[in-house]
Amino acid sequence: MNFKKYIPNLLTSLNLVSGCLGLLAIFEGRLYLGALMILVGSFFDFIDGLAARVLNARSEIGKQLDSLSDMVTFGVLPSFILYYLLVEIGQPDIAYLAFLVAVASAFRLAKFNIDESQKQDFIGLPTPASAFLIAGLVFVKDAGWEIFSFIYSNTYGLIILIVLLSYLLNSHIKFVSLKLNKWQLKGNILRFIIVISSIIFMAFFQLPGIFLILVFYVLLSLFHNILIEKLMS
Numbered sequence: 001m002n003f004k005k006y007i008p009n010l011l012t013s014l015n016l017v018s019g020c021l022g023l024l025a026i027f028e029g030r031l032y033l034g035a036l037m038i039l040v041g042s043f044f045d046f047i048d049g050l051a052a053r054v055l056n057a058r059s060e061i062g063k064q065l066d067s068l069s070d071m072v073t074f075g076v077l078p079s080f081i082l083y084y085l086l087v088e089i090g091q092p093d094i095a096y097l098a099f100l101v102a103v104a105s106a107f108r109l110a111k112f113n114i115d116e117s118q119k120q121d122f123i124g125l126p127t128p129a130s131a132f133l134i135a136g137l138v139f140v141k142d143a144g145w146e147i148f149s150f151i152y153s154n155t156y157g158l159i160i161l162i163v164l165l166s167y168l169l170n171s172h173i174k175f176v177s178l179k180l181n182k183w184q185l186k187g188n189i190l191r192f193i194i195v196i197s198s199i200i201f202m203a204f205f206q207l208p209g210i211f212l213i214l215v216f217y218v219l220l221s222l223f224h225n226i227l228i229e230k231l232m233s
Contacts, residue, residue, distance in 0.1 A: 005057040011048035012065050015041045019073030026080045034081055035138035038131050039210075041073035045128065067109045074131035075105030081134050082162060085141075091155050097162055104166035105130065111170070122175040125168040129175070129214060133165070136211025143208045168218070175221040190224060 022037030048066065052058045082098035105127045115123065141152040151157035176190045197216055201209035 004055045005059070007055060008048045008052035008057050009059075009062050009065055011044050011051055012062065012069050015044035015048065015066075016069035016072055018044060019069065019077050022073065022077045023080055026077070026084055029084075031081065031084055031138055032142050034077065034084075035135035038073060038077060038135040041069075041077075042128055042132070045070065045073070063113070067113055070127055071102075071106060071109055074127040075102045075109070078102075078105075078131045078134040081138060082158060085137075085152055086155070086158055089153055089155060089158075094155070094159070097159060100162055100166045101130065101134075101169075104169040108169040121177050124171050124173065125165070125175055125218070127169065129217060130165050130169055132210055133214035133218075136208065136214055137161075139207040140211045145208060148211070173222065173225055176217070176224065190220065194220065 018037045018041035022034045022041070025031075025033040025037060045066070048062075052062060079099045079102040082101060083095045086092070086095035086098060108124055108127050111124070112122075137148070137152050140148050151161055176194060178191055178194065194213075194217055198209075198213045201212045201216075203209075205212065
């Protein structure tokens, strides 16, 4: 039996387990740990694809398992984090709006699976990016960054974030992919800008820097879309 072909699926399963452990942490009131499990899950999400390519072990079941695991770690878990934040500020009645992100993530993943055009750039905000932004918000809150309290401690701020992410996930806006086909500046300027800025943000701010990275990523992608539209008009 060729055990190598099962390694990528095992790693994908660890992504799913990370999401489940994150949900368990939220149920126990450990918000920070729940956010951390998004990062752990993303690590396994990255190396399962790498392992599949290196071991030449790609399969249809692996593709489906990857999406199902992503749905838990990058869709359901972030929604429960937002739900927890709304309940925490005394809004249990409207906290269910948080699950709009889970629904939007499900549609985003489904569309990605059947769309063959998303090779160079993403159409719509990638689900891991949405999840990272929400996790980053938790890290910012834990670090006591009051400058962003209008989001994590404010009903309207959280509702706007939920609606905005749900829209961006299924929008026709192009978001920069970090996949590099060639190590050259031409055609990869935005990718290098994002990578370099991410290193700087993480070096100076550690985990709270993730929130800044994702805000920068979204704004840069939006600016790039506007610039392209102006050049084409």
